[in-house]
Amino acid sequence: MKPTHITIKDIAKMLGVSPSTVSRALKDHPDISEETRNLVKTFAEKVKYRPNALALSLRKQKTNTLGLIVPEIVHHFFSSVISGMEDLAYGEGYTMMICQSNENFYREVINLQALLDHRVDGLLVSISKTTREFNHLHNALDSGIPMVFFDRICDELDTDRVITDDFEGARIATTHLIETGCRKILHLAAPRHLLIGKNRYEGYAQALKNHKIPLDESLVLKCDTREEVMSMRQHILTLAPQIDGIFGVNDSTAIAVMQVLQENGYRIPQDISVVGFGDGPIATIASPPLTTVEQKGYEMGREAVRLLIQRLENPSAMINNQTKIITPSLVRRKTSR
Amino acid sequence: MKPTHITIKDIAKMLGVSPSTVSRALKDHPDISEETRNLVKTFAEKVKYRPNALALSLRKQKTNTLGLIVPEIVHHFFSSVISGMEDLAYGEGYTMMICQSNENFYREVINLQALLDHRVDGLLVSISKTTREFNHLHNALDSGIPMVFFDRICDELDTDRVITDDFEGARIATTHLIETGCRKILHLAAPRHLLIGKNRYEGYAQALKNHKIPLDESLVLKCDTREEVMSMRQHILTLAPQIDGIFGVNDSTAIAVMQVLQENGYRIPQDISVVGFGDGPIATIASPPLTTVEQKGYEMGREAVRLLIQRLENPSAMINNQTKIITPSLVRRKTSR
DNA sequence: ATCGATTCCGCAATCGGTTGCGGGTTCGAT
DNA sequence: ATCGAACCCGCAACCGATTGCGGAATCGAT
Incomplete structure (x- = not known):
């Protein structure tokens, strides 16, 4: 200065x-x-x-600044979220202070402290994978600062939340496969103990049930990375002749499995249809371009900021905490009929 | 608050x-x-x-905050840059205030004003594509605030800078093709009036010259998006029989051209090698995984912050402005021999 | 008892802006 | 001439910290 x-x-x-x-x-x-x-x-x-914004903040006891803690900026989903937050926040006269925890609990605590030191008016948080203990967030909440969780929420804490409807996204994807003629649908799933693994599996199961297709557990594989697809290629190829559709828990596994199949003479989507679950721009450059479920990070970011600002500007109103559910939507491309 | x-x-x-x-x-x-x-x-x-950080900033006339203006957060390269900046800045006791211009000149001006209003100690800027006039930056500079440009620099302004060595990256990529046996190398190029188009073209040309391979202008195509590849597919296919290597100005065109060739029976890399220029994680999920030039956004971010903090903490030293050149490196994968 | 030197701490101004309250000036009315 | 009401504006405190300077208290020395 x-x-x-x-x-x-x-x-x-x-x-x-x-x-x-x-x-x-x-x-x-x-x-x-x-x-x-x-x-x-x-x-x-x-x-x-x-x-001087500093002097104003000090005097008014309001900084017009929103604090954000995000696991990793370098992730298409999270950077979309940030972009949405940024756009809305600036439009409403707020600025943002952004921290990344790098999936590290200790840094999450440090980041939170830094944001509080700067007297941000409110907090937007997506917790790190290594966070198992929530005292830091609990204390902040108790001190009265408004907080909104997004995507990676914390069940123990009663706050506003914005999450993706994984169940519904999976149901939509699977239903799409069914409606375009698939009957034997392989699901490449994330571990059941992760929320997205559980919810997407259940969405898949629900779609089958709605169409009276029996659920065959041998068609549900724990396999949620590109590397895992590669190491399970033999097993997948033995399954291939009896299936006509695949629902991948994310885009990279969907694309990987597609490549394995193509290398072995299967045509996509003529022989087997494939649908992914959106985690970035890779779906569009796949060959053929991947039909997938779009996660709407930008919208999630805007929604989180909207909830936060709403609370900031109605401090008196004891509004009940809201959980905003973002329903993802299917983007039809060329890997399904 | x-x-x-x-x-x-x-x-x-x-x-x-x-x-x-x-x-x-x-x-x-x-x-x-x-x-x-x-x-x-x-x-x-x-x-x-x-x-209270606000009170301290006001009193000390130093905010320990760095202002960042970036065209788009949702870009693998830029989000890597931000990640690098964030890591180093927090490590040095600085926080960051981040704005995106969305490639919009007007928003760039507004963002700059907001950052100055908050009395950030220094500025990190990558200018928007629509910025043709630099008074806003010039005024800031004149008022004495330290500023570092990165990636999209502004020639008219005398400041510290951090840029990618596009020439060298292209030279390395092309040299790699030559050293693995290619002699007739197609270059899918960006427009010559863009700096990256010019520099990467010249790196390509230099590599050929170093190996005494004549430059054939009919093997340089203005074609720098996936869509453009698709619309030029016929022309590319007529060229295909006479070439043994391709240097794409970015990864998405490299991958697109690879797909076009594969669909027409060419094998990569046995018949034709392909090398891209890195703009994200898509290279790894291509099939086969794409050999490409890595841009090192994270490192660029750290370097920019390093330059800025160095200037902040030696305010007296009239250090000459530095231009830090980040040399990208080749990542060998499976599309080249 | 008086003085000088330490030791330890508080007053008040400052950073840049906001705001309750009180006061001076001007005017018309009586 | 006197009073009251507008009309304008400044004093000073405040937000939360820092810091130069001065001063009270204590001690030993003369």
């Missing part, structure tokens, strides 16, 4: 009035005569006066 | 001393007796006192 900004006192001195008068003139306080007001305003304009 | 944080005055009152004493005790000022110091320190610890 070497650059010496012009202050209200500078203006006051140069105009021979008091700082109070300058302050009031600039904000059209009725106590100030029109003459003085114009004088101050035009002069302030001329010298490009800009109020 | 509804939560009522505990202040130095609160502590003073409860301990029956003056705020000055508390302040000094907390920072081991010799004027304070050991007895008082311990009293204050243990009490402060007990009530979890944390200094």
Whole structure:
């Protein structure tokens, strides 16, 4: 802050009035005569006066800053979320202070402390994978700061939340496969102890049930990374002749399995249809382009900020905590009929 | 900021001393007796006192905050850059205020103003595509605030800079093709009026020259998006029989051209080798995985912050502006021999 | 008892802006 | 001439910290 900004006192001195008068003139306080007001305003304009946000925050006890803790910025989903948050926040006159925990509990605690030190008005949090203990968040909450969890929520804490409807996304994907003629659908699943693994599996199961297709557990494989697909290729190829569709728990496994099949003479989607679950732009560059479920990170970001600001601007209203569910939507491309 | 944080005055009152004493005790000022110091320190610890960063910034005329303006957060390259910046900045005791211009000049101006209003200590900027006029940046610079450009630099402004060595990256990529046996190398290029188009083309040309391979302009195609590859597929296929290597100006065109060739019976890399220029994780999921030039966004981010902090902490030293060049490196995968 | 030197701590100003309250000036009315 | 009401504006406190300076208390020395 070497650059010496012009202050209200500078203006006051140069105009021979008091700082109070300058302050009031600039904000059209009725106590100030029109003459003085114009004088101050035009002069302030001329010298490009800009109020010091720090001083304002200190005085008003409000920083107009939102604190964000996110596991990793370098993730298409999270960067979309940030983008959505940023757009809405700036539109509403808030700025953002962004921290990444790098999936590290200790850094999450440090980050939270830094945000609180800066007196952010509210918190947006997606917890790290290594966070098993929530005292830091609990304390913040108890101290009264508004907080919204998104995507990686914390069950123990009663706050506003924004989450993806994984169940519904999986149901939509599987239903799409069924409606385009598939009957024997392989599900490449994440571990059942992870929420997304559980919810997407159940969505898959529900779609089958709705269409009276029996659920065959031998068609549900724990396999949620590209590497895992590669190491299970033999097993997948033995299954291949008896299936006509695949629902992958994420795009990279869907694309990987597609490649394995193609290398072995299967045509996509003529022989087997494939649907993924969106985690980025890779779906569009797959060959053929992958039909997938879009996660709407940008929208989730906007929604989280909307909830937070709503709470900030109605501090009195004891609104019940809301859980906003973002329903993902199917993007039909070329790997399904 | 509804939560009522505990202040130095609160502590003073409860301990029956003056705020000055508390302040000094907390920072081991010799004027304070050991007895008082311990009293204050243990009490402060007990009530979890944390200094108000706003008040400190106002008083010290230093915010320990770095302002960032980036075109788009949702871009693997830029989010890597941000990640690198964030990691180093927090490690050095700085926080970051992040704005995205969305490639919009007007928003860039607004963002800059917001950052200056918040009295950030320094600026990290990558200019938007639509920015043709630099008064806003010029004014900031004139007012004396340290600024570092990265990736999308502004030639007219004399500042520290961090850029990718596109020429060298292209030279390395092309050389790799030559050294693995290619002689007729197609270059899918960006427009020559863009810096990356020009520099990567020249790197390509230099590599050929170094190996005494004549440059054939009919093997340089202006074609830098996936869509463009698709619309030029016929032309590319007529060229295909006479070439043995392709250098794509970015990964998505490299992958696209690879797919076109594969669909027409060419084997990669047996018949034709392909090398891209890195813009994300898509290279690894291509089939076969794409050999490409890695852009090192994370490192660029760290380097930019390093330059900025260096200037902030040696305000007196009239260091000459530096241009830090990040040399990208080749990542050999399976599309080249 | 008085003085000088230490030791330890508080007053008050400052950073930049906001705001309750009180006061001076001008005016018309009586 | 006197009073009261508008009309304008400044004083000072405040937000939470820091810091130069001065001063009270204590001690030993003369």
